Amino acid sequence: MSLVNIHEVHKYYGDLHVLKGINLNIKAGEVISIIGRSGSGKSTLLRCMNGLEKYQKGGITVDGKEVTTEEIQVRILARSVGMIFQSFNLFPHLTVGENIMLAPTIVLKKSKQEAQETAKAMLEKVGLADKFDSFPEKLSGGQQQRVAIARALAMNPKVLLCDEITSALDPELVGDVLKVLEQLAKEGMTLVLVTHEMNFARDVGDRVVFMHQGKVWEEGPAKEVFANPQTDELKNFVNSVL
Amino acid sequence: MLDFAALLPYSHVFIHGLITTVEISLLATVLGLVLGATFAVARQYGATWLSRIVNVYVELIRNTPFIVQLFFIFFGLPSIGLKLSAWEAGIIAMVVNLAAYSTEIIRAGLASTPKGQWEAGKVLGLSFKQTLFRVVIIPAIEKIYPALTSQCIIVMLGSAVLSQISVQDLTYAANFVQSRNFRSFESYLVTALLYLFLAILMRKAFNLIGKRLFSYRAER
Numbered sequence: 201m202s203l204v205n206i207h208e209v210h211k212y213y214g215d216l217h218v219l220k221g222i223n224l225n226i227k228a229g230e231v232i233s234i235i236g237r238s239g240s241g242k243s244t245l246l247r248c249m250n251g252l253e254k255y256q257k258g259g260i261t262v263d264g265k266e267v268t269t270e271e272i273q274v275r276i277l278a279r280s281v282g283m284i285f286q287s288f289n290l291f292p293h294l295t296v297g298e299n300i301m302l303a304p305t306i307v308l309k310k311s312k313q314e315a316q317e318t319a320k321a322m323l324e325k326v327g328l329a330d331k332f333d334s335f336p337e338k339l340s341g342g343q344q345q346r347v348a349i350a351r352a353l354a355m356n357p358k359v360l361l362c363d364e365i366t367s368a369l370d371p372e373l374v375g376d377v378l379k380v381l382e383q384l385a386k387e388g389m390t391l392v393l394v395t396h397e398m399n400f401a402r403d404v405g406d407r408v409v410f411m412h413q414g415k416v417w418e419e420g421p422a423k424e425v426f427a428n429p430q431t432d433e434l435k436n437f438v439n440s441v442l
Numbered sequence: 443m444l445d446f447a448a449l450l451p452y453s454h455v456f457i458h459g460l461i462t463t464v465e466i467s468l469l470a471t472v473l474g475l476v477l478g479a480t481f482a483v484a485r486q487y488g489a490t491w492l493s494r495i496v497n498v499y500v501e502l503i504r505n506t507p508f509i510v511q512l513f514f515i516f517f518g519l520p521s522i523g524l525k526l527s528a529w530e531a532g533i534i535a536m537v538v539n540l541a542a543y544s545t546e547i548i549r550a551g552l553a554s555t556p557k558g559q560w561e562a563g564k565v566l567g568l569s570f571k572q573t574l575f576r577v578v579i580i581p582a583i584e585k586i587y588p589a590l591t592s593q594c595i596i597v598m599l600g601s602a603v604l605s606q607i608s609v610q611d612l613t614y615a616a617n618f619v620q621s622r623n624f625r626s627f628e629s630y631l632v633t634a635l636l637y638l639f640l641a642i643l644m645r646k647a648f649n650l651i652g653k654r655l656f657s658y659r660a661e662r
Contacts, residue, residue, distance in 0.1 A: 250565055271570065278567030289562035293580045293658045302576060303566035335658045355566060 203228040203359055203390055204249060209258035211244060218244050219255065220414040228358070231391045233401035233422065236411035237437065242394045245411070246361050249392065250274070250281040263358050278307070282352030286364040288344040290336040290351070296323070297332040300351045308355070315354075322350035326380050342373030349380055359390040366397055378404075398441050402426045410434045446628050452619040459615030460636055466529070466611065467598040467640075470536035474597065475590070477537060478544025483574065485545060486552045496545065503542030509603050511535050516607045532604040540597045547589050551582035584656045591648040595641050602637070612636060 202225035211219035218241045226232055234242045247253040249260060251267050251274035260267040263280045267273070291299050300319035304310045310318070323329050326346035336344055345365055352360060362381070366374045378397065382404050385391055395401055401408055405422040410433075418425065418434045426442070429435045449456070485496040503511065515538075516531035526534065555578050563573030583590070605614035612633055620629035 252561060252564065274564055275567045275569065278565055281565070283561075283565040285558055285561065287556075287558050289556075289558035291559065291562070291577050291581075293584075293656070295658075303568060306572055306576070307567040337658075351566070 202226055203230075203263055204392070205259075205261045206245075206249070207259045209245075209248060209255045209260060211241075211248060211253065211255040218414050219248070221258070222416055224409065224416060224419075226359070226390065226392060228390050229388045230407060231385045231405045232393065232407050232409060233405040234392065234394045234409045234411060235396075235398070235401060235437070236417075240411040241414045242411045243363055246363055246392060246394050249361055250277055250283055252283075275307070278303075279355060280358040281361060282355055282357035282359070283361040284345070284348050284352055284363065284365045286367050288336075288341070288348045288368075290344055290347055292336055294335075295332070296328070296334050296336065296339070296347050299336065299347060300354045303351070304354050318354050319350070322353045323347075325353065325383070326350045327376070340373060341369045342376045345369065345377050346380055349377075349384075353384075359392060360384070362391065362393040362395070364394050364396065366395070396441070398426070398438075410437065412437075444628060445625065446632070448623050448625045449619060449628055449632060452615075452622070455615045455619055456612070456632070456636070459610060459612040460640075462610055462614075463598075463601055463612040463640065466533055466536065466604065466609070467601055467644075470533055470540055470597060470601070471594045473533075473537045474540025475544055475594070477541035479548050481541060481545040482548035482552060486549050487570075487574075500542045500545050503539055504546070508535070508539055508600055509606065511539060512603060512607060528604075528607045528609045531607060532601070532609045536597055536601060536604075539600070540594065543593050543597075544590060547586050547593060548583065551584075551586035552578065554585055555582055580655065584652075584659070587648075587652050587656070591645060591652075594648070595644050598640060598644060599637060 204224070204226035206222055206224040209219055209222040210217070222245055234245065236242050244253055248255045249262065249267060251269045254269045262277060265277060265280070267277060291302070294302065297316070297319050300322060301312070301315040304315040304318060305312060320329065320332065323332060326349055328343060328346055328350070331339060331343065331347070336347065339347065348365075366377050369377065374397070378400050381391065381393070381400070385404050393401070393405070402422050407419065408422045408425040409419045410417050410425065412433045418429065418431050425434070426438060429438055481496050481500070485493050485500070488496070512531065512535040515535050516526065516528065519526065559577055559581075560573060563577045568576065601611060602613040604611050605617060608614070616629045616633035620626040
């Protein structure tokens with residue numbers, strides 16, 4: 201039984217048909233990279249997986265729960281699906297610690313002490329244990345993104361969606377964030393990444409999904425997809441980015 | 443010849459007026475801002491009908507003179523059986539006025555919230571209300587805090603008009619004193635300086651509150 205089940209999903213923005221019948225199953229512990237040119241629908245697909253975007257046809261289930269954009273459904277889903285954004289989206293008026301503790305205390309109703317312990321453990325994991333009392337704007341982009349990862353992990357999600365999470369970072373900071381992802385992958389976290397980091401997708405990812413014109417154009421084991429692309433579109437894409 | 447000493451026998455009148463002005467301004471500021479924030483949320487996130495009603499109210503108040511609003515409440519409403527004391531009418535007029543302007547100002551702050559903040563709240567499982575109160579509101583107010591401060595000071599200064607319906611505020615005191623001793627220059631100069639002093643004090647108070655509210659910026 202797969203953790204994420206996407207069946208014949210169609211999505212329209214008005215007349216624009218962005219997702220044209222997507223089928224994808226993701227098993228627990230898998231690391232999936234979704235690649236493709238901009239406009240191919242990869243971020244949209246990711247955002248459909250946790251109810252941030254509506255889809256018009258088909259179905260998505262995560263951990264057996266149906267994904268819809270109803271507030272109540274999104275809130276239930278948020279307990280099993282974490283998400284990290286390109287723009288970090290930390291809360292500027294809260295310290296790093298408070299950012300991480302907010303949802304565990306008011307959503308999971310954990311005690312302050314318990315939430316604090318979790319927050320510290322997660323910060324330790326992303327290598328920022330000393331930043332508990334700092335405010336986000338004091339941190340570099342790479343540090344902010346690692347805090348965002350810690351904040352998502354504190355909700356103990358079953359799957360983590362990463363939407364181009366290194367695209368807004370200075371090149372020298374990308375490595376720190378990827379290292380954290382690699383560690384999570386090793387620990388068995390299910391990761392779904394929309395990414396332009398092809399080396400990471402090839403070396404750390406289990407499976408690569410190449411999207412083109414709103415469809416899953418080609419997919420397969422990461423190393424194979426890069427070494428031996430079957431379609432011209434993927435060949436062109438791989439040549440243009442590697 | 444100018445003679446400021448001629449004001450001395452009336453110092454208690456000025457003090458009484460000053461206290462009244464401070465009282466009504468403080469009350470109007472607190473009530474006006476609470477109401478304004480509530481209306482701003484209703485206008486920005488409420489159902490279409492609610493948002494429209496708030497919009498009509500805001501535009502009605504922002505496009506009519508304060509003194510007419512005041513006269514309407516004090517002289518007009520008794521005709522439909524709503525009789526208010528001058529003090530009550532004055533407070534209500536100020537609250538209604540400030541609430542309308544601050545609705546528009548606070549709404550602008552809320553509207554400028556990056557979409558990502560709402561999405562981050564959502565994917566962490568926060569409800570709309572939790573995201574609004576725990577995530578959105580403080581940074582939103584921070585952005586428009588200078589404009590909000592100025593608006594509150596404008597309303598405080600505008601309270602001078604209340605003297606026209608016999609609220610015994612600072613301006614009422616000035617009118618009273620100069621009608622007794624014919625020292626208009628001295629009377630109004632001192633009054634103007636007192637208003638200036640109040641305005642500066644108010645700005646300082648707002649800055650102090652702002653520093654606490656937005657302490658995350660302070661250690662820059």
